[in-house]
Amino acid sequence: MDREEMCKLRLAKWLHKNYENLSEKHSWETQERCRTSFEDLPEENKKVMMDMAKRIIKTLQIQHHLHLVNNLFNVRKCPSCGSEKTVRINRYQVECESCRWKGDDGN
Numbered sequence: 735m736d737r738e739e740m741c742k743l744r745l746a747k748w749l750h751k752n753y754e755n756l757s758e759k760h761s762w763e764t765q766e767r768c769r770t771s772f773e774d775l776p777e778e779n780k781k782v783m784m785d786m787a788k789r790i791i792k793t794l795q796i797q798h799h800l801h802l803v804n805n806l807f808n809v810r811k812c813p814s815c816g817s818e819k820t821v822r823i824n825r826y827q828v829e830c831e832s833c834r835w836k837g838d839d840g841n
């Protein structure tokens with residue numbers, strides 16, 4: 735099993751455990767055959783959890799990459815209007831070209 739599979743499996747187990755715990759907390763009745771350890775789940779249910787894990791990991795990876803790219807090019811979302819048109823005005827501050835918000839660059 736490679737590293738990615740391992741991450742997926744760990745996250746899938748975590749999702750299953752937390753889904754069951756939270757369901758109990760909120761009195762949501764899950765299927766009887768799903769109230770068991772991850773290993774003993776029906777195969778189809780395991781596949782759903784593994785695919786959920788895959789999607790979460792992919793989404794986080796994309797967001798992480800976007801964050802890195804934004805940092806690289808000094809793009810920062812304006813906290814006031816949400817625009818990505820912020821420009822550095824000096825060593826410490828950025829300004830929004832849309833709403834003229836000025837602030838710390840956060841680095």
Ligand SMILES: [Zn+2]
Nearest residue numbers: 812815830833
């Ligand atoms: Zn703005």
